[in-house]
Amino acid sequence: MPSITYWSQIQPSPRTPSVANGLAAPVRDPAWFLSRQWQLGEFQGLDGGSPAFVRIGSHVTPIDSATLGASVIPLSSGKLLEPVVEAESLEPDLSTRVELGQSFETLVAPAIASLFRAAYPIARATAAADPAEARFRSICAGRATDGVALYQAAKAAKAEYKALPPTPTLSATQIPSALDAINAFIEWVESTWGTFATGEPPSWDPSRLDYSATVTAGGLMLSVEPDSENALDWYAFDVVSGMAPASTTAMTSVIPGHVRFRGMPNPRWWDFESSATDFGALLTDTRDLAKLLFADFLLIHGDDWYLTRLDVPSGSLCWIDSLTVTDVFGSAIAIPRADAPPGTSWTMFSTTDQSSDSTAPFLVAPASAAAALQASSPLEEVHLLRDETADMAWAIERIVEDPIGNPITLSPAPESTTPTDSPAALAYQLATALPANWFPLLPFLTSAGGLALVAGTVEGSSQTPQTILVKQLSSEGFQLPQHEVSRSGLRLQRVACRTRTPDGGATLWVARRRHIGAGEASSGLRYDQAQSVADKQS
16 A cells, blocks of 8 residues: 655755865864974975976987907897897708798698699608607608798799709799799798708807807997896897997977886875785895895885986997986976995995996897797706716706607606516616716816816717707817816706897797706616626517
8 A cells, every 4th residue: 555655864064165174174283284294204305395306317229239259240220139040940850841831831822732742842751760750751641842942942942043943844924923932932041041051050168068159239248148038138148349339419398297007105195005006025134135125215215206208219229328307396406326436335226347347337128028038948958967986077958849840748857767676687787877868978088187077988878869959069179178068967958949030020049058957867877787687588
């Protein structure tokens, strides 16, 4: 049935039309507010005028060339350094040959592709082929073009001023499109894959198992040493020799802005910071000065710093000649260098000058692929480990490539050769079996009186290195300085790298990485071993 519903409602009624008192947030204890002002240094005049604009005087010098061994390679503006310094010549595997052939076939009509496929075929597997290779060839033989063979034939034809490589007869209407496809194919292979050859990278120093290269900028020469992830960022450069070139200072005016980061203290009173950043999880030690300074900046001084932008072309060195800050009151203040004179004060982002044992007065802005570098899983991995018991070292192949380019992981440790308990008669064994992926490195007294490691052999063993790195260690006459293999050992890898160039293209190369190993090891090799007959027969 219908009824009447009613309720009571409380409505606020302001006593005055002004909201000033509510927004003022008055403090009941003025002494507390005065103590906070004293604590923050406001009575000492630290809350002066804010920066209005900044004038920066600077000049730059481009990095113009790289020296890799005996080769000097000019560097154009913005050319990435990693592919130049680290790239090794590619030894194409079967899958690469098929991939290049398929890429070429997309550039021509099916009728022309079939002619090139017949001229440069993928051969069938032999009786001695690896099972994985045999399966792959059974699919690709007669159905794909050998792209590497076609590329090499096309390059040889161009060197002899011939339009086309040797192919079956093409009709007059097919020749123009085939010629365009060949030229486009050669350009794509060289810009993306580089050159196909064998041998060590020109910048690889076998005696150090690391890269060794230099770059020049004007009259300066800087050494280059990639980090463990193959990146060539600003910290990878050190000044070796030379004088800074003379240059004209360019002035730039910039409006500064506050430094901003997530979870920073709010500059306004009565504002609560976001809990998205857990500063309580910042665990530091009293000796960890860098982390303590960073925490001090975040929690205390973070809202009192300004950031000024200066655009510097990639692949160059930049000198900051002057820095003048003009505040809102019109006062111009010249800011000196924090490390002036260089080498006398603590500094960050500085380049070491080895010629004067100090820091260089410029910033390095290399054309680096570090921010966009993509690396594959290891194509090859070799462990160099000490065996103090046997007074030698071992090169252990951990990951190797099969004929079609797939990485295969081998056993990291030797199998046990200890005889089992048995009442059977014992048989004499000259030496226990050495794992197939373990290669000895023996100490050798060099002509200069130092010790080096050279490849050794084991009686009755027919081991053959499968990795490029161990093949180099096992080459005739190669000597590795003994100190390069420490008690911690080394872990060497070959990885495929990919990055985007400034113009949006893609660059591929194979680089080598050097990491700290996992300590010492023993192969279990024993001589004059007694083994039970029953265990030996099994």
